[in-house]
Amino acid sequence: MKHLIDPTDLTKEEIDQIVALAEDIIAHRERYQGSMAHKKLATLFYEPSTRTRLSFTAAMMELGGNVLGFSNPQNSSAAKGETVQDTVRVVGCFADIIAMRHPVEGAPLVASEVSNVPIINAGDGSHSHPTQTLTDLLTIKRELGHIDDITIGFCGDLRFGRTVHSLIKALSRYRGIKVVLIAPDELRLPDYIKQDVCDKMGVAYRETDSLDEAIPELDVLYMTRVQKERFLDEDEFDRVKDSFVLDNRRMALAKEKMAVLHPLPRVNEILTEVDDDPRAAYFRQVENGKLVRMALIISLMEWKNDPAHTMPEHEAPVLNPSLHCTNAKCICNNEKHERRFRLAENGIYRCWYCDSKVR
Numbered sequence: 001m002k003h004l005i006d007p008t009d010l011t012k013e014e015i016d017q018i019v020a021l022a023e024d025i026i027a028h029r030e031r032y033q034g035s036m037a038h039k040k041l042a043t044l045f046y047e048p049s050t051r052t053r054l055s056f057t058a059a060m061m062e063l064g065g066n067v068l069g070f071s072n073p074q075n076s077s078a079a080k081g082e083t084v085q086d087t088v089r090v091v092g093c094f095a096d097i098i099a100m101r102h103p104v105e106g107a108p109l110v111a112s113e114v115s116n117v118p119i120i121n122a123g124d125g126s127h128s129h130p131t132q133t134l135t136d137l138l139t140i141k142r143e144l145g146h147i148d149d150i151t152i153g154f155c156g157d158l159r160f161g162r163t164v165h166s167l168i169k170a171l172s173r174y175r176g177i178k179v180v181l182i183a184p185d186e187l188r189l190p191d192y193i194k195q196d197v198c199d200k201m202g203v204a205y206r207e208t209d210s211l212d213e214a215i216p217e218l219d220v221l222y223m224t225r226v227q228k229e230r231f232l233d234e235d236e237f238d239r240v241k242d243s244f245v246l247d248n249r250r251m252a253l254a255k256e257k258m259a260v261l262h263p264l265p266r267v268n269e270i271l272t273e274v275d276d277d278p279r280a281a282y283f284r285q286v287e288n289g290k291l292v293r294m295a296l297i298i299s300l301m302e303w304k305n306d307p308a309h310t311m312p313e314h315e316a317p318v319l320n321p322s323l324h325c326t327n328a329k330c331i332c333n334n335e336k337h338e339r340r341f342r343l344a345e346n347g348i349y350r351c352w353y354c355d356s357k358v359r
């Protein structure tokens with residue numbers, strides 16, 4: 001069964017096919033109107049969302065399909081203590097494909113292990129957000145004409161921002177990508193992305209705490225919201241919440257063709273005065289999100305049982321009972337699951353479900 005839990009569950013060729021299909025949908029909307037007739041998408045959202053849930057819904061509707069699900073887990077059997085795996089087994093009896101957002105990291109992965117229909121991860125904790133990544137790639141392609149050979153600056157909350165983690169993973173497979181990480185010390189990119197993705201894949205990156213210094217060299221500026229809901233310490237959040245603000249003064253330092261992306265919602269990291277700048281691509285990005293999700297739904301429904309489109313092969317997990325995942329928000333610390341680990345770069349063990357360091 002083909003699922004999308006992590007961006008690397010798709011090969012680079014599959015990603016390029018989905019992006020190309022989205023571009024074909026843009027050119028020939030009418031051809032795709034009935035392609036999901038009599039099919040049902042379930043949206044299981046255990047965490048707040050506007051764009052992602054509505055864009056999945058709009059995508060399925062534009063394809064002629066139907067949508068069911070919940071956006072408040074308090075109204076679902078999760079409130080009675082049902083496990084994620086039981087819920088997807090049940091929903092798989094009603095729906096042909098499932099999009100799931102969950103605050104617990106690794107929840108969509110364990111769902112995919114028992115599901116008889118494709119599972120799409122619509123965001124798990126601070127971990128991954130692969131459909132936002134497809135959105136971002138389509139946006140970069142449409143704004144700049146290419147994805148290879150770009151310098152991209154990620155600015156803001158690189159620690160908890162799952163959209164950043166997933167996009168860097170996906171970009172690491174393109175040619176000539178340079179990454180500039182613009183964040184205060186407290187919000188730096190997690191080591192597992194730096195080591196297991198950038199170092200391993202040979203992506204050139206550097207870190208800075210100055211947006212003014214970085215902005216002139218960028219082809220893409222990826223702004224992010226400081227993820228208040230992921231902080232355990234409110235004082236720490238207050239210290240960093242206004243770290244970087246994009247305004248017209250800073251836009252004047254940037255290239256004429258730079259594209260500004262933001263997964264949204266924004267809080268105050270981009271002033272509204274920037275919205276009229278032709279380089280502000282974040283509202284166009286929202287529409288791309290619906291288009292690329294249309295392409296993804298069509299592709300997964302086509303590929304789900306096709307032996308040419310399997311899930312990637314991973315090395316067998318390490319099952320060492322003396323290892324412990326240190327992440328309180330990991331599925332293995334919230335539900336009963338086999339404790340699994342993988343041996344990462346530099347001989348470090350990481351949790352199979354959430355990539356956190358292991359004790």
Ligand code: NCD
Nearest residue numbers: 051052123163225263264265
């Ligand atoms: C992002 C998310 O949920 O991770 N939003 C989205 O899906 N478009 C970013 C965020 O919440 O800041």
